[in-house]
Amino acid sequence: MNSMQMLKKEINLVEKMIRKDVATEATVKNLYEHIFKSNGKKIRSRLNLISSSLHRNKNKIHRIRLAAIIELLHTATLVHDDVVDDSSIRRGNRSVNNIWSNAHGVLIGDYIYSKAFMYMVDIGNQQILQELSNATNDISQGELIQLDAINNKEITLNKLKKISYFKTGRLFEASAKTGAILAEANKKYIENISKCAKNIGILFQIKDDLLDYSTNLKTGKPQFQDLKEGKITYPFFYAYKNANNKQKEILINSLGNKKVQTLKILELIEKLNGIKKTEDLAKQFYKNAIIFAKEIHNIEVQKEMIELTNTAFNREK
Amino acid sequence: MNSMQMLKKEINLVEKMIRKDVATEATVKNLYEHIFKSNGKKIRSRLNLISSSLHRNKNKIHRIRLAAIIELLHTATLVHDDVVDDSSIRRGNRSVNNIWSNAHGVLIGDYIYSKAFMYMVDIGNQQILQELSNATNDISQGELIQLDAINNKEITLNKLKKISYFKTGRLFEASAKTGAILAEANKKYIENISKCAKNIGILFQIKDDLLDYSTNLKTGKPQFQDLKEGKITYPFFYAYKNANNKQKEILINSLGNKKVQTLKILELIEKLNGIKKTEDLAKQFYKNAIIFAKEIHNIEVQKEMIELTNTAFNREK
Numbered sequence: 001m002n003s004m005q006m007l008k009k010e011i012n013l014v015e016k017m018i019r020k021d022v023a024t025e026a027t028v029k030n031l032y033e034h035i036f037k038s039n040g041k042k043i044r045s046r047l048n049l050i051s052s053s054l055h056r057n058k059n060k061i062h063r064i065r066l067a068a069i070i071e072l073l074h075t076a077t078l079v080h081d082d083v084v085d086d087s088s089i090r091r092g093n094r095s096v097n098n099i100w101s102n103a104h105g106v107l108i109g110d111y112i113y114s115k116a117f118m119y120m121v122d123i124g125n126q127q128i129l130q131e132l133s134n135a136t137n138d139i140s141q142g143e144l145i146q147l148d149a150i151n152n153k154e155i156t157l158n159k160l161k162k163i164s165y166f167k168t169g170r171l172f173e174a175s176a177k178t179g180a181i182l183a184e185a186n187k188k189y190i191e192n193i194s195k196c197a198k199n200i201g202i203l204f205q206i207k208d209d210l211l212d213y214s215t216n217l218k219t220g221k222p223q224f225q226d227l228k229e230g231k232i233t234y235p236f237f238y239a240y241k242n243a244n245n246k247q248k249e250i251l252i253n254s255l256g257n258k259k260v261q262t263l264k265i266l267e268l269i270e271k272l273n274g275i276k277k278t279e280d281l282a283k284q285f286y287k288n289a290i291i292f293a294k295e296i297h298n299i300e301v302q303k304e305m306i307e308l309t310n311t312a313f314n315r316e317k
Numbered sequence: 318m319n320s321m322q323m324l325k326k327e328i329n330l331v332e333k334m335i336r337k338d339v340a341t342e343a344t345v346k347n348l349y350e351h352i353f354k355s356n357g358k359k360i361r362s363r364l365n366l367i368s369s370s371l372h373r374n375k376n377k378i379h380r381i382r383l384a385a386i387i388e389l390l391h392t393a394t395l396v397h398d399d400v401v402d403d404s405s406i407r408r409g410n411r412s413v414n415n416i417w418s419n420a421h422g423v424l425i426g427d428y429i430y431s432k433a434f435m436y437m438v439d440i441g442n443q444q445i446l447q448e449l450s451n452a453t454n455d456i457s458q459g460e461l462i463q464l465d466a467i468n469n470k471e472i473t474l475n476k477l478k479k480i481s482y483f484k485t486g487r488l489f490e491a492s493a494k495t496g497a498i499l500a501e502a503n504k505k506y507i508e509n510i511s512k513c514a515k516n517i518g519i520l521f522q523i524k525d526d527l528l529d530y531s532t533n534l535k536t537g538k539p540q541f542q543d544l545k546e547g548k549i550t551y552p553f554f555y556a557y558k559n560a561n562n563k564q565k566e567i568l569i570n571s572l573g574n575k576k577v578q579t580l581k582i583l584e585l586i587e588k589l590n591g592i593k594k595t596e597d598l599a600k601q602f603y604k605n606a607i608i609f610a611k612e613i614h615n616i617e618v619q620k621e622m623i624e625l626t627n628t629a630f631n632r633e634k
Contacts, residue, residue, distance in 0.1 A: 027465035028458055080427060083400075084420040103401040106423055107461045110397060110430070114454035117434060121446045129438045129446070137431035141345055144424045148344035 003300050006056065010049050011042055014067045021115070031096060031108040035075060038091040043204070043308070044175045045071040050304040051179025051193050059182060062123050066182055069123075070175045072116035073132065077139055077171075079109040084143065085229060128178045135174035142166025150230040151256055153240060160237055164205040165198070172201025189296065196292035196305050203285035204312045209233035210278055211317070213266060223262065230256030234281060239274030247272065286313045320617050323373065327366050328359055331384045338432070348413060348425040352392060355408040360521070360625070361492045362388040367621040368496025368510050376499060379440050383499055386440075387492045389433035390449065394456055394488075396426040401460065402546060445495045452491035459483025467547040468573055470557060477554055481522040482515070489518025506613065513609035513622050520602040521629045526550035527595055528634070530583060540579065547573030551598060556591030564589065603630045 001009070019036055022029050045067040052063045082090055083105040088098040097105035113136070120129050146163045149155050176197030180190040212226045213235045226233045232240075232255070240251050250268060254260040269275060286309060293305040318326070336353055339346050362384040369380045399407055400422040405415040414422035430453070437446050463480045466472050493514030497507040529543045530552045543550045549557075549572070557568050567585060571577040586592060603626060610622040 023458060025458060025462055027461045031461070077427075080423050083423050101464075102419060103464055104461070106397050106400050106426075107457050107464065109423075109427075110394075110457040111454060111461065113427070113430065114450055114457060117450035118447075118454055121443065121450050124443055126438065126441055130435075133431055133434035133438050137428060137435060140424050140427040140431060141340060141342060144344045144348070144421070144428065145342055147418075147420055147424065 003053070003304065007046065007049055007053070007304070010064060010067070011046060013064045014042070014045055014049075014071060015039065017064055017068045018071060023111075028108070028111060031100065031104060032111070034093070034099070035079060035096065035108065035112070038093050040071075040075070040078075040091055042071060043312070044074050044171055047172060047197055047200070047308060048175040048179040050301060050308065051176045051185075051197075052183045053304075054180070054183040054185050054189065054298055054301060062182060063179075065119055065123060066128070066178060069116045069119045069132065070171070070178075072112050072119070073136060074171060076109045076112040076116065077143075079105055079112065081143070083109070084147070085225075087225075123182070125181065127181045131174050131178050131181070135170050138166045138170045142168075142170065146231065149232060151232075153232065153252060153255070155232050155237065157237065160232070160234060161202070164202045168205035168208075169198045169201035172204065173198040189298070192292050192295040193301070193305065196289050196296070196309070199285045199289035199292065200305075200309050200312050203282055203289060203309070204315070206234060206278060206282045206285065207312065207315050209235060210275065210282070211315070213269065213275065215263075215266070224260065224265075227254060227260060227262075227265065228256070228258050234278040235269050235274040237274070238277035239269040239272035242272040242274075282313065320370065320621065324363065324366055324370070324621070327381060327384070328363060330381045331359070331362050331366075331388060332356065334381055334385045335388060340428075345425070345428060348417065348421060349428070351410070351416070352396060352413065352425065352429070355410050357388075357392070357395075357408055359388060360629070361391050361488055364489060364514055364517070364625060365492040365496040367618060367625065368493045368502075368514075369500045370621075371497070371500040371502050371506065371615055371618060379499060380496075382436055382440060383445070383495060386433045386436045386449065387488070387495075389429050389436070390453060391488060393426045393429040393433065394460075396422055396429065398460070400426070401464070402542075404542075440499070442498065444498045448491050448495050448498070452487050455483045455487045459485075459487065463548065466549060469549065470569060470572070472549050472554065474554065477549070477551060478519070481519045485522035485525075486515045486518035489521065490515040506615070509609050509612040510618070510622065513606050513613070513626070516602045516606035516609065517622075517626050517629050520599055520606060520626070521632070523551060523595060523599045523602065524629060524632050526552060527592065527599070528632070530586065530592065532580075532583070541577065541582075544571060544577060544579075544582065545573065545575050551595040552586050552591040554591070555594035556586040556589035559589040559591075599630065 022032050048067045048070045049063065052066065078090060079096055082095040083097045083102045087095050089095060096108055120132060142163055146167060149159065149163065173194050177190060177194040180193050209226065212224060212233065227236065236251065240248060243251055247268060254265045289309040290306060293302055293309060296302040296305060339349050365384045365387045366380065369383065395407060396413055399412040400414045400419045404412050406412060413425055437449055459480055463484060466476065466480065490511050494507060494511040497510050526543065529541060529550065544553065553568065557565060560568055564585060571582045606626040607623060610619055610626060613619040613622060
């Protein structure tokens, strides 16, 4: 089996581990099974497994468990995000808050979070616990900063980057770092793979922002959602910076407007270089990720990380 | 200084520790400060400090930190509960979801949860981590079971007891247990104080249910909230069991009815022994708590636990 096939097998084990461990209480069970019935992209747990694959078969059960933790943490944030954003669709299915209620979304999110911490305690590695509790804290901060930035047209590029890092890059980074810690890798490896992963994560988020402004229908998500929610992301940010007063007014009026004429706005944002500049920004993070990937000495891991960077860069959903 | 005074001083240190550690991000800071500007009863962190006071000055910084963790975990559940129940008042102030939004409540709750886990990792005790991550998971399960039980007039006494244990007794139990673990107490002490605390917690919850059906104005909470939200608690449960068909109909119609004639319903529930039977149940848990308290050999701790049991039993808010 080559390393790609092994990785695929490991991802299957992660899915099995998550699905197997269901509470007996019917309420909890139904919610949990609904959430995990459709598979996400699992890019974060994949990243974690790549990072810990430095010693593939040493500590195998802990490797799978750690990847499951990453997936649980990520899923908990998604479930809470759906409440925060009042989203009705997740991974092609109706969201928990849509089928049940916000209350169910909040509580099953807490359930999944604490389940992740229970698994972490089982692994019993102090550094891993530290990194993941810090990352979880940073993610919630990132989401809060983003919430506060809604409709704030004065937002700076630095603030946008901080949001992308905290809400997305941070868990990518922690996934790589904890995988490396579990593999007892040396300092250089931990540093390179963490930085590579952080850049992939931010790249992934920038691409997510771009996809929201695309007319691509593969995402399974509603289009122009950020704009309609009043969230300023990179395409809007860059376009607004280049806009004249009249264009600024049009852009501001579109923000948070559920009935916005999306194609017209897209045209304007394109004309004002909002898409192009965001693509350039994505390229920067892509390049940085590749630089750090190439510093990883283990050839298998290096190859996988480069491939993951390419996947993030070329994502269409 | 007697042990009561020392405990008071320690509680102050807990409050200071929590308030001192604020994020620099304005959004996070404002929410956090709003939440911690009014003091709760701190019965759980007090319990934790009593339990760890077996060796009062050994590991003092960790004792304070652990009590802060308990308070943070409890506060996180309150903030999420206010979203779940759509409550507008908490500790005499407007709730986060009321001033800001549900989204803010969800995210700052996550922030406080993960902050608690960060502190736990600092303490670095595997058993404590295990107990607290398990307890957090059980609490969310308790809340979910309760949510599912809304308007369910077929609910059993066992289910109600499970809800009281999971949503309230569990954190009381974990507070005592982790305090004892930190103090490196023997197995007997851990067991007795944990069981005592579990009973105090359930007692505390039963009293909470009773206060919701009282005309006492000290609680700072709205009255008949459980009934209006469709939550069946002990007074309703017992009354319903004793009701004839006509009375059953009146009770069912009052459930989840925001415009219910509360005094009329209270009169009916009293007539059907709902209050009396709930008070009897409270007495059972009171007695059990006292039995386990008396098994604690350390006289200071025993005294404090008995006092705490009395406080819970006599609570008027």
